[in-house]
Amino acid sequence: MDARQAELLRSIDPATLGRRLRAARVAKGLTQTELAGRDVSVGYVSRIESGNRRPNGKVLAELASRLGTPVEQLLVGAAPRELDEIRLALDFAELSLESGQPIEAEVRSAEVLARVEAASLEDMVDRARLLHARALEALGRLDDSILELEALIGLTRSALVEVRAGVALSRCYRESGDLTRAIEAGERILGRLAGTPLERTDESVQLAVTVAAAYFERGDSGHAVRVCRAAMAKAEALESSTARASAYWNASMMEADRGAVGDAVALAERALALLAEGRDARNLARLRSQLGAMQLSLDPPEVTEAQRNLDRAAEDLAWSSASPVDVARNDLARARAFLISGDLAAAAELSQRVEAAMSDQAPLLRGEALSLNAQILMAQGDVTRAASCLRQAVLAMTGVGADRSAAQQWFELADLLDGVGLADASRDAYRNAAASAGVRARTGTLVDVRLNEPVRTS
Incomplete structure (x- = not known):
């Protein structure tokens, strides 16, 4: 046994060595007695295989020789x-x-995962499992990806792998609509990073802003902004383009949702410039998509520039690890751009594609696509079909969780329903918007000022 092998023997986890020895013995068709031979006791072989003993170099060499x-x-x-x-x-x-x-x-990551698990290659197991989970996310199989990531976080001995898996897990929970779990998963890992060298890394910043985004979507905007600002300060101190881009990006989305679209565009453009320095194709494409959507929200809309960013994003998303949800969001923004520019046929084609693609994956996006279909039909003068689309949108939205995005969607839907004469449905949608935003009627006695009579509320 050479010096390198001796060092490996001193550092290896006895349980790992035991699993490999047993797997090799079983593959060879030997019993523990046959493997032990005359020089090693059967009990000693048993203790090695169970991880309770670390053999010396001579014993390990003898066992390896018998196993071939x-x-x-x-x-x-x-x-x-x-x-x-x-x-x-x-x-x-x-x-x-x-x-x-x-x-x-x-397919390939699953094959490698099975291979490295069988060989107990722990460092490669972590990489293969994280890669497999990301592939499942890209396929839109969020539940399967979440299960894989949760298992990885529970088993990995690498803190860096745990952080990277935490970013993906929080993101998957958020995309599936489970904002509370998105926050809890991220906060749990951030807590374990406190006071460690990994607290000041790109991955730590990315995890923090992912959690901030979930807080914001849940309606905790004040806390979300504080988390994001702290992450931006950390990113600036790190002088990392990746970390800074991630922080600027999330800050831009929050500014946009707060109505400061001009500030949001400026932050997004800074993030875009920083991301362009790296090789993160997926996030670069998602940021272009977000920037294009915000440019459509400016007054007046920057339609030409928005279309340029959205078209470029569509090309990049097609050649990246983007999920179907990423592609659908970008297609919806492109459809809005076509609607604003008057190309109703192109807008309808894209919005209908999203509606079909999201039928089983993202009810919020499906409802948004149906609402956009209704706007296109109204622009074409077909109020009857527009009303039908809006009714389908109401059905798609029913059962969607209560968060900021859902509240905004219900509010816009209510306005569209009112525009086609569906007053009762419009009122219900306004109520759902309020409920999603966390607004509830107070319990007690109110006074109807018109009648000067008490009105009971429940």
């Missing part, structure tokens, strides 16, 4: 050539994901 397995393979989990093959397979799966081929990425 290189000592290196027991210590590392695979022969050097096999390790290179696994790393190449992981690189290929990651390249597939980043180049917009999530199906290929999911």
Whole structure:
């Protein structure tokens, strides 16, 4: 046994070595007695396999010789050539994901995950599981991705992998509409980072702003802004373009939702310039999409510039690890741009595509697409079909969780329903908007000023 192997033997987790020894013995078809031979007791072999003993170099070499397995393979989990093959397979799966081929990425990462788990290659298991979870997210399989990420966070011994998985988990919870879990998952990991070197890293900033976005969507705007500002200060201190871009981006979305669209556009443009320095295709495309949507909200709208950003985002999203939800949001923004510019046919094609794609994935986006379809039909003078679309939008929105996005969507839907003469449905939508925003009637006695009589509220 050379010096490198001796160091590996001193540092390896005995439980890991035991699992590999047992797997090699079973694969060879040997019993513990046969493996032990005359020089090692059966009980000692049993204790090694159970992780209760770390063998010395001589014993391990003897056991490896009987198994016909290189000592290196027991210590590392695979022969050097096999390790290179696994790393190449992981690189290929990651390249597939980043180049917009999530199906290929999911298949390949699942194959590698099974292979490295069988060999107890812990560091590669973490990478393969995180990659597989991201591929599932890109395919729109949010529940499966969440389960994979939760398992990874519970098993990994790497704090950095845990943070990266936490960012993805919080994001998946948010995209699935479970804002409370999005916040809890992120806050739990941020708490464990406090006082550690990882507290001042890009990943820590990204996790903080992901949590801030969930707070904001839930309606806790004040706390969200404070979290985001703290993250921006940390990002500036790090002098990291990735961390700064992430902080500026989330701050821009909050400013836009607060009505300060001009400030939001300025922050988004700073984030876009910083992201363009790196290689994060997915987030660069999502930011272009967000910037285009905000440009449409300016008074007057910057339609030409918005369309340029949205079209570029559509191209980049198609060749990145973007999820179907990312693509749908961008297509809806493109449809609005076409509607504003008067190209009703192009607007209808895109909004109908989103409505069909989101039928089983994102009811909020499906409702938004149906509302946009109704606006297009109203612009075409077809009020009857517009009213039908709005009724479908109401059905799609029913059961959507209560948060800021839902409140905004219900409010806009209420105005459209009123515009086609559906007064009762409009009032119901306004009530849903208030409920989603957390507004409730006070319990007690109110006075109707017209009648000067008490009115009971419940």
